[in-house]
Amino acid sequence: MFSLFYGLWKYLFTKTEYHVLILGIDKAGKSTFLEKLKSIYLNTESLPPDRIVPTVGLNIGRIEVSNTKLVFWDLGGQPGLRSIWEKYYEEAHAVVFVIDAASPSRFEDSKSSLEKVLRNEDLQGAPLLILANNRILLKLYQLMNWLGTWILRSWMRGFTCLKLSQHMMGWELKKV
Numbered sequence: 001m002f003s004l005f006y007g008l009w010k011y012l013f014t015k016t017e018y019h020v021l022i023l024g025i026d027k028a029g030k031s032t033f034l035e036k037l038k039s040i041y042l043n044t045e046s047l048p049p050d051r052i053v054p055t056v057g058l059n060i061g062r063i064e065v066s067n068t069k070l071v072f073w074d075l076g077g078q079p080g081l082r083s084i085w086e087k088y089y090e091e092a093h094a095v096v097f098v099i100d101a102a103s104p105s106r107f108e109d110s111k112s113s114l115e116k117v118l119r120n121e122d123l124q125g126a127p128l129l130i131l132a133n134n135r136i137l138l139k140l141y142q143l144m145n146w147l148g149t150w151i152l153r154s155w156m157r158g159f160t161c162l163k164l165s166q167h168m169m170g171w172e173l174k175k176v
């Protein structure tokens with residue numbers, strides 16, 4: 001009887017957990033994407049883009065959607081770190097592959113590294129999302145930030161443009 005109730009309890013209340021790998025070459029925007037996801041689903045402040053540093057180890061993000069737990073693994077994309085990716089394939093249920101849509105010169109590198117990912121046996125059948133991140137907005141943000149700082153500095157004697165940058169960042173990151 002106990003095991004019957006225990007089984008029913010587990011069926012009703014245990015949440016299924018899925019592991020999602022976030023892959024892509026360096027500076028594609030993987031960690032920025034994870035930060036944004038966390039801020040949307042956990043209602044937390046995301047790190048400002050200039051505080052997001054290249055990933056060397058692993059960033060983990062956990063979110064819950066309906067009855068499902070999603071664990072995101074964000075790995076470093078620098079050439080010397082890409083060999084670590086495959087250690088996570090066996091336990092991964094899905095892959096998000098991030099591409100920096102504003103850097104055509106790096107498309108070839110992205111393509112060959114995606115092809116390598118797709119060739120791996122351990123990922124056969126896993127759903128894949130290719131996410132085109134638009135870092136061109138970062139350049140606009142930096143320009144506006146610089147312009148804002150310059151105008152405020154000259155007109156308001158050193159008043160920082162914190163408010164302006166926060167506003168720009170919010171606007172821009174919504175487009176990630």
Ligand SMILES: Nc1nc2c(ncn2[C@@H]2O[C@H](COP(=O)(O)OP(=O)(O)OP(=O)(O)O)[C@@H](O)[C@H]2O)c(=O)[nH]1
Nearest residue numbers: 026027028029030031032049050054055076077138
């Ligand atoms: N504003 C803005 N900045 C971005 C965006 N995507 C990436 N960046 C910036 O680009 C830099 C690189 O982005 P990351 O998210 O660290 O890239 P990554 O793919 O995690 O890079 P690695 O960890 O080296 O593999 C960061 O410092 C961010 O400031 C974006 O959509 N908007």
Ligand SMILES: [Mg+2]
Nearest residue numbers: 030031054055
């Ligand atoms: Mg990163």
